[in-house]
Amino acid sequence: MPYEVVWVPIVDPIEDYERYPSLQNKFEALREPMPWYTVDSPKLIERHVVEFMRERWHFMNKPILVVLDPQGNEASLNALHMIWIWGTEAFPFTRTREEELWRRETLTxxxxxxxxxxxxxxxxxxxxxxxxxxxxxxxxxxxxxxxxxxxxxxxxxxxxxxxxxxxxxxxxxxxxxxxxxxxxxxxxxxxxxxxxxxxxxxxxxxxxxxxxxxxxxxxxxxxxxxxxxxxxxxxxxxxxxxxxxxxxxxxxxxxxxxxxxxxxxxxxxxxxxxxxxxxxxxxxxxxxxxxxxxxxxxxxxxxxxxxxxIPEKMNCFECHRPMEKYMSFACCHDDKLLNQDENYNF
Known part of the structure; x- marks a missing residue:
């Protein structure tokens, strides 16, 4: 396919990268099998770049896939959803392509x-x-x-x-x-x-x-x-x-x-x-x-x-009445996710 992928690993705050040496090991283990390009180290990503990603691309510690067209313009702020649903068939990962693909789909x-x-x-x-x-x-x-x-x-x-x-x-x-x-x-x-x-x-x-x-x-x-x-x-x-x-x-x-x-x-x-x-x-x-x-x-x-x-409102699909909004807290009991070093989604 006529595109390349560049992985930009984010550790924020970056000071933790040196404070927890195992983060370097985790980064190397993740990078080693990757078939695409990567930034050599999270330390090369300056703070103003991370702030730009958060403000412009709505990056919030979960992986995103921003698509840039050949002219460097943003074609999609997050094409991960399209990739998970349709794979490379979603190319060139634009809103127009997303709408086109959904027109072909029914609930089957x-x-x-x-x-x-x-x-x-x-x-x-x-x-x-x-x-x-x-x-x-x-x-x-x-x-x-x-x-x-x-x-x-x-x-x-x-x-x-x-x-x-x-x-x-x-x-x-x-x-x-x-x-x-x-x-x-x-x-x-x-x-x-x-x-x-x-x-x-x-x-x-x-x-x-x-x-x-x-x-x-x-x-x-x-x-x-x-x-x-x-x-x-x-x-x-x-x-x-x-x-x-x-x-x-x-x-x-x-x-x-x-x-x-x-x-x-x-x-x-x-x-x-x-x-x-x-x-x-x-x-x-x-x-x-x-x-x-x-x-x-x-x-x-x-x-x-x-x-x-997040939609402003949702109706219940059982009784069709408007649903109430709540904020909830969820406790994670997966020990692998509780370690300090695991809090960073490169």
Missing amino acids: LNLIVDGIDSVIFNWINPENYIFLYGGDDLDWIRRFTMAAKATAKDSSVKLEMAYVGKRNHSHREQIRRISEAVRAENLSHSWAEPALMWFFWARLESMLYSKIQLGKADDHDEVMQGIKKILSYDKLGGWALLSKGPEIVMITHGAIERTVTVYDRTWKTHVPTKGYTKAMYDHHHDEILRETGKPCSHFDFHITARSGR
Whole structure:
């Protein structure tokens, strides 16, 4: 592709770079396998350059990818979202290209999983029902997968399932253990490589921010509504996405193992039989929400997200009422992230 990448490592305050010698080791370890150009040392980045990046490019300690055109003009202040979603197909990483790519997309399983996993990709055919599910409660996962398998067998449909973990990186070790148990107990397919789970959730977040930056955070954007459901339900606990081939049938959460008959009726609707309509499913799902007493939806934006990427208002995708804004504090229990030296995202 006709572009080059230059990595600009930032340590702020730079005095810490000399105070903590292991930061130099970390920098060298990160730089060594990189195939692109890098600045030789964080010490070469002067303070006024860092201030410019923060003010002009909204850099806030999270990686960004600023794109400059051949004339040195800013084509994009952060093309990372486009890269995570479409890879090099997003070239030349402009807003026009981003809008063009979104016009081609609909809310399908192909968009959600893309080329992350060839196993799931090979499942996608019109005869297969596919569950993607997540959460951090192994008992819930056991009940859900067993109930789903039993219901699929009774309904005479072919069902595949894949566990995709959880968005919260502070649960990393817990999710790794759950993923191992899912595979060991043959509950379903699950990624053995943690990087795949990270990439799955990074792509979903990228879709969210890409849509917000393009002003597509409204209630009429089907892709936006689906992404918000997955990210919100992930905060509430166990959740599942059901598709028939590439077509997403439903995304739901909560007491799924107790109401798995809903899926049975939905499968039969798609067969179709017994006249169970989508409106009937929606009514049943509303009753489930009331019975469980859970809030319709919950949403968090990371504090490093610049204000332009956080919408002024959002409507709940369950009840369609305006949502309230809150500020929350999250505790990180990942020991690898607690060390002083790990506070710098080069």
